[in-house]
Amino acid sequence: MSRRPRRAIALLVGGWALLSARELQGQGGRPGAAGGSAGAISRGVLVLPETVTVGDPFRVVVRVRAPRGATLDFPEAPDSGTGVEPLDPVVVTTAGDSSATEQAATYRLAAWDVGVRAIRFPDVVVREGAAVRRVAVGRELSVVVASVLPADSSERVPKPARPLFEFGPPWWWWGLVALAALGVVGALWWLWRRRRQAALPPHRTxxxxxxxxxxxxxxxxxxxxxxxxxxxxxxxxxxxxxxxxxxxxxxxxxxxxxxxxxxxxxxxxxxxxxxxxxxxxxxxxxxxxxxxxxxxxxxxxxxxxxxxxxxxxxxxxxxxxxx
Missing domain, CATH: 1.20.120 (Four Helix Bundle (Hemerythrin (Met), subunit A))
Structure with a gap:
């Protein structure tokens, strides 16, 4: 197994364990639940790591526990309007708990601007027979994106836009120019020969x-x-x-x-x-x-x-x- 899959599994297991240790609390440390005591739904969200540099990948793990027999529909990707975009499709795993339905969705993301970037997900849809409930992933999820510039450089001056590449005239245009030049040269030669023949004295016996x-x-x-x-x-x-x-x-x-x-x-x-x-x-x-x-x-x-x-x-x- 390559280093990248092992790292992904390790992060997923670690995130699952951390979410379990926090008793399915959100990013802010508060527990999340939906519904009453009968058929309670709980969820937990974890950002790994919480600080990255521009373009570096990070993961968001969303764990939802619902009553046994329920089906969970996780969103495909977060909202891209905040400068956070997915790098891979979402990976959904199911826990081996026979008393409830418990799944975790892992999102591999990257941010393309510095500062605190908000991460907004659509709600997770939980279906129990004919009943449909929605579980908010989190309204205050964020990741801190650090600059890759040196410490003494706080301004970001983009490079000027490159000029548009302009194609030269087509090859047949040069052929027409060459033909025109040959025509001019031929006309001048014909005029010179005609004038020279006119200047020569007539042939005499x-x-x-x-x-x-x-x-x-x-x-x-x-x-x-x-x-x-x-x-x-x-x-x-x-x-x-x-x-x-x-x-x-x-x-x-x-x-x-x-x-x-x-x-x-x-x-x-x-x-x-x-x-x-x-x-x-x-x-x-x-x-x-x-x-x-x-x-x-x-x-x-x-x-x-x-x-x-x-x-x-x-x-x-x-x-x-x-x-």
Whole structure:
């Protein structure tokens, strides 16, 4: 048997014996009785212990003796309005007396405030056949509840109430925020790409680039200003740049003889016409052979003609027929 049941039995037996020694007197030491001499009812009440601390359990033992054959209905619990509450259900035991009905009810209680706390029970109902009588448990029952605070601390300052726990936004709210952020980033990227593509110059073919360079050189009026050698050299460079864009073997770093050697097997190109133009320009550029204005204009026209002929030769057959 554990320590707690043994202690409960010891308290119950001790309370029963003490009540018997007091001749069924109440807490104040006065005997309690109900009814006349015939069928007398007596009761006794005991509080164990009479002084406790806040929350410590104590017991109230109510003993009633009634005539033989009577039935006793004890209250289930005391009134909770005084700060005294039950910890366990009431335990009712019957004494082995064949001359009378004698029972004891044990209440295990606890008090939750300091000071003298009143203990109020409903009446015990005694039934003898059709007769019903009530026995008051006690109007002045009490227990002294001592403070658990130190002796020098008489004030009880409760802790401030904790703030209510506030839940944050639901998880799907963050998903919506992330989707909105992705949408904004995607829109900014699309606008940047659109603006960048609009800012880029339109794609031009090698023939268009060569024509623009021919026009730019012509606008410089080098022949009229006496720079005939520079004019033919620039026009020949445009031809070399055009060939480098349309023919993989025509690298700009090659000399005239190396370029003609590389292009000898390409039947699409007017090699004889290209060789005459480049060799004549090399004589002007490197040997300093003079060239008059008429000859310079003819060399410029020949450069345009070579580019046009190569362009037509490299076009697919259906495009040439459409042209």
């Amino acid at each position: 090698p023939k268009e680039l060569a024509d623009e360079e021919f026009a730019r050189i012509a606008a410089m009026e080098l022949v009229a200003s006496g720079e005939r050698g520079a004019y033919v050299a620039l026009m020949a460079d445009v031809v070399r740049d055009y060939l480098a864009r349309v023919v993989a073997a025509a690298a700009p770093s090659l000399t005239t003889s190396e370029l003609l050697q590389r292009l000898r097997g390409d039947t699409r190109l007017p090699l004889a016409r290209l060789a005459r133009l480049l060799q004549e320009v090399d004589l002007v550029k490197f040997a300093g052979v003079p060239i008059d204005a008429g000859r310079a204009e003819l060399a410029g026209d020949e450069a345009r003609g070579v580019v046009e002929e190569v362009h037509q030769a490299l076009q697919p057959a259906e495009q040439r027929e459409a042209a």
